[in-house]
Amino acid sequence: MSKLGRFFDFLSDDSHLTDEEVIQELKEQGINLGIARSRFEKLLSKMKTHRILLNGLEQEFDSDEISFDELVAESGYDNEVPFEAFTVTYRKGVNKAEGTLIKGDKISITDGMIFTVVITNNA
Secondary structure, three states: OOHHHHHHHHHHHOOOOOHHHHHHHHHHOOOOHHHHHHHHHHHHHHOOOEEEEEOOEEEEEOOOEEEHHHHHHHOOOOOOOOOEEEEEEEEOOHHHOOEEEOOOOEEEOOOOOEEEEEEEEOO
């Protein structure tokens, strides 16, 4: 097992230890705390859940991006119904971006982003 694997096993198995005892044990096992912390923070950032508002309801997504089709489906609409089109708008995006998505689009999401999905009937 790798040192990083032992690091995670150690943290989960010995949760009764104080922070100082954990640090001392990790040092004794030869685990570089700076590298372990850096890798751990990278893993945590990949596991981040984003909270967004979708048609006024808070929802959580585990991905860093979301597609037009996912937003329509999560809104409760059927994207395959003939003669129905959808408008998807967003605001409070990355760098305060706002705009409109069209079918096939994907967008990076951030906490607090607001999406609105409405039916736009074809005329």
